[in-house]
Amino acid sequence: MIENAVLIKQGAEARVYTAPFLTRTAIIKERFPKTYRHPILDNKLTTRRVTQEARCLFKCYRSGVDTPVLYFVDIENNAIYMEFVKGKTLKDLISEMGEWSSSKYEELTTKIGVALAKMHSADVIHGDLTTSNLLLRESNNSLVVIDFGLSYISSLPEDKAVDLYVLEKTFLSTHPNSESMFTSILDIYKNNYKASKDILSKLAEVRLRGRKRSMVG
The missing domain is CATH 3.30.200.20 (Phosphorylase Kinase; domain 1)
Structure with a gap:
C-alpha cells in the first residue's frame, strides 16, 4: 500500500x-x-x-x-x-460546446489535431484515444493527453489509423452531431503531419472494415 x-x-x-x-x-x-x-x-x-x-x-x-x-x-x-493535472476533460467540454464561441471551437480542434500529429510523428500509438483521455489544463488551457496504459511504439500507418478511428468512434457514439468537429481535427492533423497521407488512406480502409463488422454483427 x-x-x-x-x-x-x-x-x-x-x-x-x-x-x-x-x-x-x-x-x-x-x-x-x-x-x-x-x-x-x-x-x-x-x-x-x-x-x-x-x-x-x-x-x-x-x-x-x-x-x-x-x-x-x-x-x-x-x-x-x-x-497530477488539474483540468477538464474533452468529454465534458464538448457537452458544454453550445456555450462556446466559434473561435473557441476552432481553438480546441486545432489543439487536438496538433497534439495527435506530434504524437504520431514520434511513432507513439496511444491505444485508447477517447474524449475522456484528452483534457484542457486549468492553468494555461493547454491540451493534455493522458492515460498511456495501452500505448506502444509503431511507425505503421495502419496502427496510427486505428488510433484515429478509436477517437472517431468515441465522437460518434458519445457526442451526437460532432462529425464536423472530428473532420476539423483531421484537417489540422493533416496540415501538421507530413506523413499523414498514408495514414488517412488507411483510416478509410479501417472505417470500411468497421462498417462491415457492424453489418455482420
Whole structure:
C-alpha cells in the first residue's frame, strides 16, 4: 500500500491514486498482479507494460505533446508516479460546446489535431484515444493527453489509423452531431503531419472494415 495514498480509480489493469510526492501531489498508477497467470510470467509482462507506458509518456513529452510530467518509475512495485493535472476533460467540454464561441471551437480542434500529429510523428500509438483521455489544463488551457496504459511504439500507418478511428468512434457514439468537429481535427492533423497521407488512406480502409463488422454483427 502506498503511504498517504487516496484511491481515485480502479480499472481492470491498474489502480490510480493521488498521494504526496516530494513537494507535489502526484498521480500514481499501480498495476496489480493477475492471479490467473503464473507469477513469474505475470511479473515479467507487468514490468514490460509499465516500462513501455513510461517510455511512451516520456517520448510524447519530449516531442512537444503536453502530457503529465513523469516523476518516477517504481519497477519493483510496478507503479508510475506522474504529475497530477488539474483540468477538464474533452468529454465534458464538448457537452458544454453550445456555450462556446466559434473561435473557441476552432481553438480546441486545432489543439487536438496538433497534439495527435506530434504524437504520431514520434511513432507513439496511444491505444485508447477517447474524449475522456484528452483534457484542457486549468492553468494555461493547454491540451493534455493522458492515460498511456495501452500505448506502444509503431511507425505503421495502419496502427496510427486505428488510433484515429478509436477517437472517431468515441465522437460518434458519445457526442451526437460532432462529425464536423472530428473532420476539423483531421484537417489540422493533416496540415501538421507530413506523413499523414498514408495514414488517412488507411483510416478509410479501417472505417470500411468497421462498417462491415457492424453489418455482420
